[in-house]
Amino acid sequence: MPILEVKNISKRFGDTEVIKDISFSLEKGETLSVIGSSGSGKTTLLRCLNFLETPDAGTITVNGEVIFDAADPMSRSEKGIREKRLHFGLVFQSFNLFPQYTALQNVTLAGMLLAKERPDYKERKSQIHEEIISNAKTILDSVGLSSKLDNYPHQLSGGQQQRVAIARALALNPDILCFDEPTSALDPELTGEVLRVIRELAERKTTMIIVTHEMSFARQVSDNVLFMDEGFVVEYGPPEQVIGNPQEDRTKQFLERYFENGNN
Amino acid sequence: MNIYIASLFEGFWLNIRLFILTLVMSIPLGLVITFGSMSKFRPLRWLVRTFVWIIRGTPLMLQLFVVLYSPGLLFGVPMKSRMTAAIIAFVVNYAAYLSEIYRGGIESIPKGQYEAGAVLGMTKSQVFFKVILLQVVKRIVPPMSNEIITLTKDTALARVIGIAEIIMCAERFTKQGLIWPLFSTGLFFLVFNGVLTLVLGWLERKLDYFKV
Numbered sequence A: 001m002p003i004l005e006v007k008n009i010s011k012r013f014g015d016t017e018v019i020k021d022i023s024f025s026l027e028k029g030e031t032l033s034v035i036g037s038s039g040s041g042k043t044t045l046l047r048c049l050n051f052l053e054t055p056d057a058g059t060i061t062v063n064g065e066v067i068f069d070a071a072d073p074m075s076r077s078e079k080g081i082r083e084k085r086l087h088f089g090l091v092f093q094s095f096n097l098f099p100q101y102t103a104l105q106n107v108t109l110a111g112m113l114l115a116k117e118r119p120d121y122k123e124r125k126s127q128i129h130e131e132i133i134s135n136a137k138t139i140l141d142s143v144g145l146s147s148k149l150d151n152y153p154h155q156l157s158g159g160q161q162q163r164v165a166i167a168r169a170l171a172l173n174p175d176i177l178c179f180d181e182p183t184s185a186l187d188p189e190l191t192g193e194v195l196r197v198i199r200e201l202a203e204r205k206t207t208m209i210i211v212t213h214e215m216s217f218a219r220q221v222s223d224n225v226l227f228m229d230e231g232f233v234v235e236y237g238p239p240e241q242v243i244g245n246p247q248e249d250r251t252k253q254f255l256e257r258y259f260e261n262g263n264n
Numbered sequence B: 001m002n003i004y005i006a007s008l009f010e011g012f013w014l015n016i017r018l019f020i021l022t023l024v025m026s027i028p029l030g031l032v033i034t035f036g037s038m039s040k041f042r043p044l045r046w047l048v049r050t051f052v053w054i055i056r057g058t059p060l061m062l063q064l065f066v067v068l069y070s071p072g073l074l075f076g077v078p079m080k081s082r083m084t085a086a087i088i089a090f091v092v093n094y095a096a097y098l099s100e101i102y103r104g105g106i107e108s109i110p111k112g113q114y115e116a117g118a119v120l121g122m123t124k125s126q127v128f129f130k131v132i133l134l135q136v137v138k139r140i141v142p143p144m145s146n147e148i149i150t151l152t153k154d155t156a157l158a159r160v161i162g163i164a165e166i167i168m169c170a171e172r173f174t175k176q177g178l179i180w181p182l183f184s185t186g187l188f189f190l191v192f193n194g195v196l197t198l199v200l201g202w203l204e205r206k207l208d209y210f211k212v
């Protein structure tokens, strides 16, 4: 059973349909890269999965449980959304760290707040806090930031900030971790450290959806690649096919333009 | 000599009382007005914004007279005390100004901060209190400091409805041919604002540990 099944998802803003009838599925431990030119609807797709937008049509199923069904008014209600969105994590293009908290606090904050809802919170409060903190330290260590625990976001480089953001998303242990162009806001010399972290996550079989313009990276780490154009899924398959040997004209054009512009 | 100084202190005590009461009440009232002016319910938003526009677009002096006289002249229930009238006018006036500062502060926080909180499973109120609020506070401290310093000086306006604040007290002595009491009222304001500036500067530095 796939960990995620997206079926016939559509989303319109006013009169323009931004994503159209998108379907795909994802196996546990799989890394899926989403590519496509700017404006093709990639961000909107991730935002739908994270309940930042409500699709107008379609269903989202995680681990066999339908967590969203546009036809069912219940799944549009605010209630329950908070729990359901915890199936997903999202790493933003612009990091969106909380500036008033240290790196460590950024990673622990949400966990601390969620822990308050646990039935055993009152009795085990300090123990729970310690667990959350030690878990956060382990994760920050795994993204190479064990020496930056007490730094505030403005004291960190863009690459370090994005690694904190990845750690923050990982701390809640999501089933599927989504990245929206995680290196696009970074100076070129800082993209490497972030891509390295994501590559390690892929090697450890973290289930991920990565929207990226880093074509060679996508080719190396992905199990599958999805090419979007004007809101449609145009081509889907293993990277050797979609990037290495595309079948569709629109994919070919996109990749030609991409490689002509001097990227690699 | 002592009787003059005592009179000035007595007058300034009124300025200070008006200042403190205005601050203590307009700071929370301003927040209520902000929520109204940012409401998703259009008629309420429109109403509140019009109200703020009127308050900010007319002189505080006029508002003082309106609050003092209109209950009596329009509804036959005269304002019981001049100080109450002054406090009402000042609180409403400053709440309107502060609400605009709050709104500016809240609207300046990037959408990404709310979204980052939301995708981490925080409730709306957790996002507001744990993520947004302190960033707003940091942004509004400088403009609020300006308002607060202005308020100290505005309290002198209360004399137009017969409140014997410090400048009114000092002016009485000019009729006896004395000018120095008038000069020295300036010292009261300078010292008071000097202390305020230190406190507000300290608060600003307290929030220096992060950048927004």
Ligand SMILES: Nc1ncnc2c1ncn2[C@@H]1O[C@H](COP(=O)(O)OP(=O)(O)O)[C@@H](O)[C@H]1O
Pocket: A013, A018, A036, A037, A038, A039, A040, A041, A042, A043, A044, A045
């Ligand atoms: N909130 C919104 N309101 C109106 N139009 C939007 C909104 N968000 C995105 N769009 C439009 O949807 C299209 C797809 O946007 P997006 O999903 O951001 O694409 P991508 O991430 O692939 O660049 C764009 O044309 C964009 O202008």
Ligand SMILES: [Mg+2]
Pocket: A042, A043, A044, A181
């Ligand atoms: Mg995008």
